[in-house]
Each structure stands twice: as C-alpha cells, then as structure tokens.
Amino acid sequence: MEPTQDRTPPLILxxxxxxxxxxxxxxxSRSRRALARIGFDPERGEEAELMLAEALNxxxxxxxxxxxxxxxxxxxxxxxGLALFRICDFGCEMPGGHAPSGRxxxxxxxxxxxxxxxxxxxxxxxxxxxxYRRCGSSNCLELRLRGASRQDAED
Amino acid sequence: MDADGAAGADLPGAxxxxxxxxxxxDSVVAIQFxxxxxxxxxxxxxxxxxxxxxxxxxxSSGLGAIxxxxxxxxxxxxxxxxxxxxxxxxxxxxxxxxxxxxxHEAVPSARAAFHP
Numbered sequence: 001m002e003p004t005q006d007r008t009p010p011l012i013l014x015x016x017x018x019x020x021x022x023x024x025x026x027x028x029s030r031s032r033r034a035l036a037r038i039g040f041d042p043e044r045g046e047e048a049e050l051m052l053a054e055a056l057n058x059x060x061x062x063x064x065x066x067x068x069x070x071x072x073x074x075x076x077x078x079x080x081g082l083a084l085f086r087i088c089d090f091g092c093e094m095p096g097g098h099a100p101s102g103r104x105x106x107x108x109x110x111x112x113x114x115x116x117x118x119x120x121x122x123x124x125x126x127x128x129x130x131x132y133r134r135c136g137s138s139n140c141l142e143l144r145l146r147g148a149s150r151q152d153a154e155d
Numbered sequence: 156m157d158a159d160g161a162a163g164a165d166l167p168g169a170x171x172x173x174x175x176x177x178x179x180x181d182s183v184v185a186i187q188f189x190x191x192x193x194x195x196x197x198x199x200x201x202x203x204x205x206x207x208x209x210x211x212x213x214x215s216s217g218l219g220a221i222x223x224x225x226x227x228x229x230x231x232x233x234x235x236x237x238x239x240x241x242x243x244x245x246x247x248x249x250x251x252x253x254x255x256x257x258x259h260e261a262v263p264s265a266r267a268a269f270h271p
Contacts, residue, residue, distance in 0.1 A: 024181075024183075025179070025181060046241070047242070049212065049242075050212070050214065050245075054214060057182050057214060104250065110225065110226065113222055114222075116215070116219050121250060122246065
C-alpha cells in the first residue's frame with residue numbers, strides 16, 4: 001500500500017458553511033473548483049463531491065437536526081494524489097459515538113423500499129478511510145480519498 | 156420539468172417521457188422534485204421514463220425523491236430512467252437501485268424497449 005495515511009497535502013480550502021441545503025450546495029461548488037484548480041482527477045472529483053455532499057447533508061439533517069443556526073467548518077487538504085476532507089460541527093454526537101456502518105437492506109419489493117438511509121452507504125463506498133471523533137461539544141469527521149486510481153496512474 | 160404529450164396514453168404499453176431540467180437533484184430541490192414528478196405522471200400510461208440527461212449530480216436525497224415518486228405510482232405502472240451521467244449512474248449502482256429501476260442508455264432506446 002502507498003503510505004497515504006501519513007501524508008498531509010497542502011490546505012486548498014478552509015470555509016465555514018451555515019447548516020442549510022443552499023449553503024451546502026455553495027460549499028460543494030467551492031470544493032469542486034478548489035479540487036479542479038490543483039488538477040485533481042475529474043472523475044475522482046465527482047466522487048469526492050458526492051461523498052462530501054452526503055457528509056454535509058448528514059450534519060444538516062442529523063447533527064443539527066434542521067436547525068439553521070448551525071455552523072460547519074470544512075477544510076480540504078489535497079494534491080493530485082490525495083484529498084483529505086475535515087468536517088467539524090457543534091451539533092449532536094453520532095448515535096453510539098460511532099460513524100454509521102451504512103449497511104443497506106437487500107432490495108425488497110417496491111412498496112417496501114426505503115426512501116432514505118443511503119448517505120452513509122455511499123460515504124463508506126466512496127471514501128478510502130473514514131475517521132470520526134467527538135471532541136468536547138464538537139464532531140470531527142475526516143474522509144480520505146485517493147486521486148487518480150492506481151490503474152490510471154500507471155497509464 | 157417537462158412531460159411529453161399524452162396522445163395514445165390509453166393504449167396498452169403507452170409511454171410517457173418526463174424530462175428533468177434541473178442539473179442537480181440534491182437536498183435543495185428533493186421535495187419539490189418529488190412533488191413535481193408525481194404531479195406530471197399521467198395515470199393512464201404504463202411506463203414513465205425519467206430523462207436525466209441534463210442531471211449532472213444527484214445525492215441520496217435526490218435518490219430518495221426518485222424512489223418516493225416510484226412508490227407513488229399505480230400498481231400497473233413502471234418508472235424507468237434514461238441518459239444517466241457516469242456519476243449519477245454510480246449512485247444508482249452503489250445503492251443497488253439498478254436492480255429496482257430499469258436503466259436505459261438514452262431516451263430513444265428507452266421508448267423502443269419492449270415491455271409486455
């Protein structure tokens with residue numbers, strides 16, 4: 001394995017986002033532009049945006065439970081090979097003090113299909129590593145995503 | 156959002172195409188999106204094709220909105236999807252929704268697909 005765990009790429013974005021959907025959308029747009037500027041692989045950049053969207057939506061909907069006065073601190077450290085997303089908030093702790101496993105039930109019949117609960121499943125599928133810590137009254141979630149896939153890098 | 160004409164909607168196997176104009180189906184628009192799709196669906200058709208060509212991004216709330224729209228259909232109706240961008244397609248595959256929805260490469264081939 002590459003020694004990605006210990007590398008800390010340069011800080012490319014450091015913003016505070018109000019915990020509501022339109023601000024999350026704006027934060028995602030800034031993240032997308034910041035990653036594009038440093039030459040992060042476009043396809044991996046789309047995956048990063050999806051992963052980050054799910055993480056930020058969870059803070060809005062669960063940690064702050066729809067309270068719109070909440071604030072989210074988003075920091076991105078990235079180079080072309082690695083992106084590290086740090087998302088901190090002052091909302092409720094994750095249930096049981098752990099980031100959810102994101103397991104989804106195998107698809108039942110149409111009428112019984114869940115309309116939610118897919119966010120953590122996507123985060124777990126997309127992120128290379130997930131680290132959640134509760135520090136005093138804040139939550140800190142760190143998500144790592146490699147840049148271009150190994151196969152792409154060898155081409 | 157825009158739905159095509161309902162001529163022949165009473166015929167067996169009638170198809171309705173709903174073209175989504177949003178470029179993002181996310182938590183900002185998910186509820187309105189679900190309501191708009193539900194309002195546009197013609198109760199007489201048997202297949203509804205959601206044309207997602209213009210959609211560059213969907214998150215799990217957008218996915219939930221599409222699932223909710225499907226669950227609101229009459230028992231004899233199908234909701235199918237067409238023209239997914241790679242990242243939108245990825246969301247459906249990663250959540251195994253590709254086993255629930257019929258996904259077509261493009262609207263013309265979706266229209267032509269035969270469903271008994």
